[in-house]
Amino acid sequence: MGSEWSWESGEGLLRVDDPAEWDAAYERGESRLGTAAIGLAFNCPLADASPRIVRAMQLADRGQRGFAFTAAGAAARVNGELTPELYAALRAEGHGGLAQSAVDDTLDHVPFRRLPLWFKWRAVASKVQDKLKTWQLEATYAAADARKAMRRRRRS
DSSP states (O other), X not given: OGGGOOXXXXXXXXXXXXXXXXXXXXXXXXXXXXXXXXXXXXHSOHHHHHHHHHHHTTOSOHHHXXXXXXXXXXXXXXXXXXXXXXXXXXHHHOSSGGGHHHHHHHHHHSOGGGSOHHXXXXXXXXXHHHHHHHHHHHHHHHHHHHHHHHHHHHHO
């Protein structure tokens, strides 16, 4: 299994399917654990991948932490749910920054009734923000159209 991927170059890490191999790499201090966490999200049961994704979210390397959040989003897409630990880690990070795509993926792919309360609130807040932006754009377009009409009227 380990011969299919290279920890040094990162080649093949999206095929990592053995949590024990990820754990061994973590103990060795390998540098591409976030990338491998994405592989776990796609290739392992959620219960096996979840604790490793959470650990990868705490890595020192910001890029690899970003991949860990990508892994959480992938887990939401693949499984239609997350573990309580992953929900807690995403909530702790918040909707901005590294977790934004993972939170959005969770809101898109996990049924509303399965979401914890914070994510339900986030889903409602997101819909309200989208509606307010829509109204703002409509008002902006209406004002621009009115200005054009007034200019045309003055010219004629």
